[in-house]
Amino acid sequence: MFDLQGKKAIITGGAQGLGFSMVEAFHQAGVEVAVIDISDEVLNLSNKLEANDVKVHGIKGNLLDIGNLRQSFNEALEKLGGTVDILINSAGLIERKPALEFSLESWDRILGLNVTSVFELSKLAAIEMKKQESGKIINMGSILSVLGGFNAAAYSTSKGAVLQLTKSLSNEWAEFGIQVNAIAPGYMLTTMNDDLMNDPVRGPQVEARIPAKRWGTPQDVAGVALFLAAPASDYVTGTLIPVDGGVLGR
Ligand SMILES: NC(=O)c1ccc[n+]([C@@H]2O[C@H](COP(=O)([O-])OP(=O)(O)OC[C@H]3O[C@@H](n4cnc5c(N)ncnc54)[C@H](O)[C@@H]3O)[C@@H](O)[C@H]2O)c1
Numbered sequence: 001m002f003d004l005q006g007k008k009a010i011i012t013g014g015a016q017g018l019g020f021s022m023v024e025a026f027h028q029a030g031v032e033v034a035v036i037d038i039s040d041e042v043l044n045l046s047n048k049l050e051a052n053d054v055k056v057h058g059i060k061g062n063l064l065d066i067g068n069l070r071q072s073f074n075e076a077l078e079k080l081g082g083t084v085d086i087l088i089n090s091a092g093l094i095e096r097k098p099a100l101e102f103s104l105e106s107w108d109r110i111l112g113l114n115v116t117s118v119f120e121l122s123k124l125a126a127i128e129m130k131k132q133e134s135g136k137i138i139n140m141g142s143i144l145s146v147l148g149g150f151n152a153a154a155y156s157t158s159k160g161a162v163l164q165l166t167k168s169l170s171n172e173w174a175e176f177g178i179q180v181n182a183i184a185p186g187y188m189l190t191t192m193n194d195d196l197m198n199d200p201v202r203g204p205q206v207e208a209r210i211p212a213k214r215w216g217t218p219q220d221v222a223g224v225a226l227f228l229a230a231p232a233s234d235y236v237t238g239t240l241i242p243v244d245g246g247v248l249g250r
Contacts, residue, residue: 001232005030008080009229010073012063012121013091015041017190018140021218022088022225023049023056029226030054034076036061037091063091063117064109073124086229087125088138089118092158094192099153107154114158119165122180126173133177136229139166141182141240143247163240170238179237181228186244188216212245 009026013019014035026033027049034057035042042058049056057079061072077084092114095106122137129135144156145163163182170180187193187206197203197215207213221243227233228241242248 002226002230004226004230007031007085007229008083009033009086009088010036010076010080010084010121010125011088011090012036012117013140014088015039015045015058017090017192018185018188018218018221019088019090020045020048021222022090025219025222025226026086026229027052027054027056031086031229032080033057034059034079036063036072036076038062063121064112066116066120069117069120070124073121077128083132084125084128085132085134086136086138087121088140088225088229089121090140091117092140094152094155096151096155096195098151102153110154111158111161114155115161115165118162122165122169126169126176126178129178130173130176135173135176135178136233137169137173137178137180138225138228139180139182141166141184143184143186143242143244145182145184145240146248166240167238174237179228179233181233181237182240183221183224183228184240184242184244184248185221186210186216186242186247188218188221190218209250210245210247211250214245216243216245 009031014023015037032055036059045058059072059075062068093110139162141162142159145159149156166182224243
């Protein structure tokens with residue numbers, strides 16, 4: 001039920017953070033992974049992973065440029081031998097600023113990466129998955145897919161859209177054997193939250209709000225991603241799974 005040996009995955013934003021932790025976990029589970037990321041670090045992934053005989057491919061690409069996105073997807077597919085079983089859309093951006101100070105350029109950038117690239121990549125992957133009558137698409141939502149948050153209007157709008165997109169695509173593609181789900185990480189220990197963690201006022205407030213009384217780790221997310229990629233979740237689709245230490249249950 002949890003065997004992923006020999007499967008092929010494309011993971012975006014896998015050079016660091018939650019994406020990298022999923023690359024590590026899938027690599028260990030025997031999945032050949034192609035990682036698309038804008039950072040040079042993506043070209044150095046095999047040196048960072050525990051050696052085994054499973055291949056990992058790094059592709060440097062900018063998912064905000066649709067031409068480059070399509071080119072990167074095609075390169076990833078080619079490296080994986082023309083098939084893809086799992087797509088994880090983890091690349092994402094946040095900018096924390098009051099709405100009154102938020103520029104339209106930043107709004108477009110956040111919506112462009114967090115929503116438009118997820119739609120286009122999901123479509124490209126589903127074209128391949130439909131042919132083989134199976135596939136798993138895992139999107140990174142957030143607790144801000146549901147909550148409004150503060151000083152994160154563009155981000156929470158984008159993550160709300162990720163949840164709706166997940167449901168829409170699931171409705172259309174479930175009959176093709178493609179499951180589309182989203183993960184909603186809470187407050188995780190990644191560089192994305194450096195400013196929040198280091199804020200002497202908000203940092204302790206955040207921790208006090210988490211029923212588990214600790215920030216989440218990238219590994220907390222990787223475990224749920226493995227479940228959503230495995231046959232164990234073949235009847236789970238169109239849903240958002242919180243990995244938040246209980247925050248959304250409050
Ligand atoms: N960290 C958290 O607490 C948290 C909470 C909820 C949701 N999330 C979501 O999880 C996902 C991963 O978050 P993270 O903390 O690992 O973020 P991160 O900032 O650590 O990593 C994001 C990755 O995306 C890549 N990237 C950025 N712009 C890109 C572009 N234009 N093209 C290609 N790649 C690009 C970066 O190089 C980086 O490797 C995001 O979608 C984020 O919104 C994170």
